Amino acid sequence: MKITGHTKICAVIGDPIEHSLSPVMHNAALQHLGLDVIYVAFRVRGEALEDAVKGVRSLNIYGLNVTMPHKTAIIKYLDEVDPIAKDIESVNTVLNVNGKLIGFNTDGIGALNALRYNHADPKGRRVLILGAGGAAKAIAYQIAASNAEKIVIINRTGEKAKELAKFLRKRFKVKIMGKQLSTITLRKALKETDILINATSVGMRPYNDQTLIDKQWLRRDMTVMDIVYDPVETKLLIDAKNIGAKVINGIDMLLYQGAESFKIWFRVDPPIDVMRKAIIEELERRTGNAS
Numbered sequence: 001m002k003i004t005g006h007t008k009i010c011a012v013i014g015d016p017i018e019h020s021l022s023p024v025m026h027n028a029a030l031q032h033l034g035l036d037v038i039y040v041a042f043r044v045r046g047e048a049l050e051d052a053v054k055g056v057r058s059l060n061i062y063g064l065n066v067t068m069p070h071k072t073a074i075i076k077y078l079d080e081v082d083p084i085a086k087d088i089e090s091v092n093t094v095l096n097v098n099g100k101l102i103g104f105n106t107d108g109i110g111a112l113n114a115l116r117y118n119h120a121d122p123k124g125r126r127v128l129i130l131g132a133g134g135a136a137k138a139i140a141y142q143i144a145a146s147n148a149e150k151i152v153i154i155n156r157t158g159e160k161a162k163e164l165a166k167f168l169r170k171r172f173k174v175k176i177m178g179k180q181l182s183t184i185t186l187r188k189a190l191k192e193t194d195i196l197i198n199a200t201s202v203g204m205r206p207y208n209d210q211t212l213i214d215k216q217w218l219r220r221d222m223t224v225m226d227i228v229y230d231p232v233e234t235k236l237l238i239d240a241k242n243i244g245a246k247v248i249n250g251i252d253m254l255l256y257q258g259a260e261s262f263k264i265w266f267r268v269d270p271p272i273d274v275m276r277k278a279i280i281e282e283l284e285r286r287t288g289n290a291s
């Protein structure tokens with residue numbers, strides 16, 4: 001593309017940031033649609049966040065993605081925050097409207113859309129979420145809002161799972177429980193699960209052989225989603241696929257959260273297939289093998 005004085009800039013900020021797939025994904029979509037915008041990554045350390053946000057205003061950066069460790073800390077520097085992002089205290093998308101910065105969170109809706117587009121709508125289903133960190137909170141919020149029949153949250157630090165369940169019970173009528181991770185709680189919960197979501201970092205490269213779930217506990221009538229996207233096929237997904245369960249990998253959440261950010265900035269539907277191809281090619285380039 002030709003970069004001129006008119007070219008707008010979007011960016012992702014985080015620390016570390018070099019591994020981010022967002023530039024590849026968004027630039028592929030921008031180029032496909034012929035938009036005069038480029039998307040870059042900036043490493044911003046914690047102590048530099050306030051200055052970075054001032055820079056977004058002064059340089060008129062059009063749209064921003066925010067990743068670890070700034071999703072909560074950025075809120076106090078924004079002019080407006082969407083009610084859901086405010087409630088879960090996590091912003092991953094910022095829109096700059098003539099210097100007014102508005103924050104949103106698209107992680108939860110990204111995960112929900114990943115389920116829906118894979119014909120696994122959580123409405124009326126029993127959902128087990130592993131993890132109670134930032135991503136788990138955003139996902140659990142949207143699943144609770146979409147009338148799941150029951151949600152069980154299991155986390156290594158049991159207190160965090162219980163707190164998250166309590167937080168959600170105050171807002172939604174859905175049956176929600178938080179539990180400490182153990183063989184017994186996992187096994188029991190899995191017997192009553194239609195949709196299993198790994199929202200922990202377990203299984204991430206270089207620990208590709210790790211999973212919290214013994215494959216004997218999986219059933220072929222379950223949907224198993226892993227939000228870890230590197231590797232694309234985690235041990236959990238390989239086990240689930242081997243018994244014939246429906247599997248959804250972390251690229252789908254990444255794609256659909258990116259798509260929601262794109263819609264907030266440009267008010268158009270981005271080309272999902274183009275974005276998916278760009279991500280897979282980039283992962284292949286990095287590893288020599290996407291899986």
Ligand SMILES: NC(=O)c1ccc[n+]([C@@H]2O[C@H](COP(=O)([O-])OP(=O)(O)OC[C@H]3O[C@@H](n4cnc5c(N)ncnc54)[C@H](OP(=O)(O)O)[C@@H]3O)[C@@H](O)[C@H]2O)c1
Binds near residue numbers: 204254257
């Ligand atoms: N696909 C996507 O679009 C997408 C989006 C966001 C995040 N992610 C991925 O999701 C994962 C979680 O991200 P996050 O932002 O939620 O991180 P986070 O806030 O740091 O939470 C990490 C979660 O993983 C659990 N955990 C970590 N190591 C564990 C272990 N060895 N055994 C059991 N549980 C363990 C933590 O449990 P404790 O609370 O006990 O520490 C916590 O629940 C990361 O791999 C991230 O890359 C993917």
